Amino acid sequence: MAQIDLITQGFTANSDQARLALSTVALVRTGKHNIIVDAAHYGRRNLMDEGIRKLGLRPEDIDILFLTHLHWDHMQNVDLFPNATIYTHPREFEYVHNPKPSDWATMRYVPGALAGREIKQVTEGHQxxxxxRxxxxxxxxxxxxSLIVETSAGRTGIIGDALPNARTTLARMPYLIIYDKQAARExxxxxxxxxxVFYCGHDRPFRLEGDKVNYLTEQSIRFTVLFDPQGNDQSVTLAASPPAAVLVVE
Incomplete structure (x- = not known):
């Protein structure tokens, strides 16, 4: 069976000023292929590189880069994987060459970032x-x-932003950006x-038991606020180990 490892764990937070949504990056190893699912935004590049190397691989060892979709926060590090064939959907690939003027999540540089790469356009049921699949x-x-992966933990979906977190999974509807509401619900x-098992685009892995979410991994993120040039900073660590969440101010 295939094995899934988290390279970066998804995370979502809101504030009174802005939303923070960090993307999940997963490694699927089949024995024949090393598959990275999504490439996050540039700010996670070093974390991705370190995570892959900790598993005994190099970015050059990745032979398939599967992009759930082509929003900026899921594809900015495509060049980190120079030997990978990039998998995308035909409609997604066509759309990024002529996106809606109001579409702020599809960057106009995407076609250039993919230029010169080996692209494989795949659809429903491709194995x-x-x-x-x-x-x-x-x-x-x-x-x-999305990808459906048969693992020892069960049938696992790596689902990007089709359902970006557990809350949207319970609601059966993504939020913030919806191209087609009926298609999203279906x-x-x-x-x-x-x-x-669910690997969402901006959350940690979980199982569903009815309407109960059972997270499978711990979560920890550290924020450092830069108050002044003298270095009088303050750090806050958010940590979650189901079912409790702990706030530590240092």
Whole structure:
């Protein structure tokens, strides 16, 4: 069976000034392929590189880069994987060459970032490996897709922003950016019916038992506020180990 490792863990936070949403990056190893799912934004580049190397691989060892969709926060580090064939959906690939003027999440530099790379356009049911197949999950974007991976933990969905976190999974609807609301709802129902374990785009992995979310990993993130040039900074660590969450101010 395939094995999944987290390279970066998704995280979502709101403040009175802005939203922070850090993307999940997962490594799927099948014995034949080393597959990275999504490439995050540039600020996570070093963390991605370190995470891959801790697992005994180099970015050059990745032969498939599967992009659930082509929003900026899921694809900025495509160049970190120079030997990878990039998998995307035909509708997604077509759309990024002529996005809606109001679409702020699809950057106009995406076609240039993908230029010169080996691109494989895949659709529903494409079998990447014996235990890894593609499902179409449009709604958040026109050509969003996800991976279903058969693992020892059960049927696992790596689902990007089709359902970005546990809250949206319970609601069966993504938020903030929805290209097609009806398609998004249909994709949500399809995902929930298909998966035992969920790797969302901006959350840590979990299982669903009815309406109860059981997280499978711990979460910790440290914020440092730069108050002045003299270095009088203050750090706050947020840590979550289900079911409790702990705030530590240092």
């Amino acid at each position: 990447i490996a014996d235990d890894v 593609v499902i179409e999950t449009p709604g958040h974007t026109i050509g969003h897709m 994709s949500a129902e399809k995902i929930v019916a298909s998966c035992d």
